[in-house]
Amino acid sequence: MSNNDRHEGPDISRALSFSPENRKFFTGEFRMDVSKKKLTVLDQITASDKVRRKIIDTASILYARKGYTATSIEEISELSGVSLPVTYHYAKKKSEIMRMIMEDVLNIFQKSLTKEIEGIGEPEKKLTLAVALYFRVVNEQREKALLIYQKSSSLDKTSRSKVMELEVKISDIFCDIIREGVEKGIFKEVDIDLAAYNIIIMAHMWILKGWHFKDRLTLDAYTDLQIKNILETLYK
Secondary structure, X not given: OOHHHHHHOOOHHHHOOOOHHHHHHHOOOOOOOOOOOOOOHXXXXXXXXXXXXXXXXXXXXXXXXXXXXXOOHHHHHHHHOOXXXXXXXXXXXXXXXXXXXXXXHHHHHHHHHHHHHOOOOOHHHHHHHHHHHHHHXXXXXXXXXXXXXXXXXXXXXXXXXXXXXXXXXXXXXXXXXXXXXXXXXXXXXXXXXXXXXXXXXXXXXXXXXXXXXOOOOOHHXXXXXXXXXXXXXXXX
């Protein structure tokens, strides 16, 4: 690969071919939509994933609208259609719900990434897919991501530590790919932890400072430019 080829960087509109399930996710089919319809007692007993989803999505909406402090677990229970005893079974404190929100973002990313990079051997292509996917997940989950930034200091020590652990898990995904590229002689020796966290900050910058870029860059254009920056930093 020539330097010119490398510096052009990947065009994610060509490089990414998302699975049908993830394409639906990114085009909005799975956007947050909380129904006020009550879950049946049987649902609440047997459908743990459905109940968890209701609680997470409802809490995200209420936290964004009213603020973390002004929202009660009782309100989350009422709007989600999950009975209060069942809600308390999942989270006894609001900080535990915030942790669930962070876990949700991580799980979406991990599940999607595992499918998309399966069978891909080239570290640079794997990294391109991982970065583009993470940027899109963060954008789709921007309300949740912003809540984590705004309210993480309000969490109790245990929940704050858990959120930090989850963020490290995301960083580890990028670390593993970059390390593989270094070991194969494709990427130069770098501070792998720092390089991975730079990727996370680039994704977060889109939701924190999007007002600065929105008039001239789409998410795809922003992602393309950042991937070029990442690869230029890593290539030998």
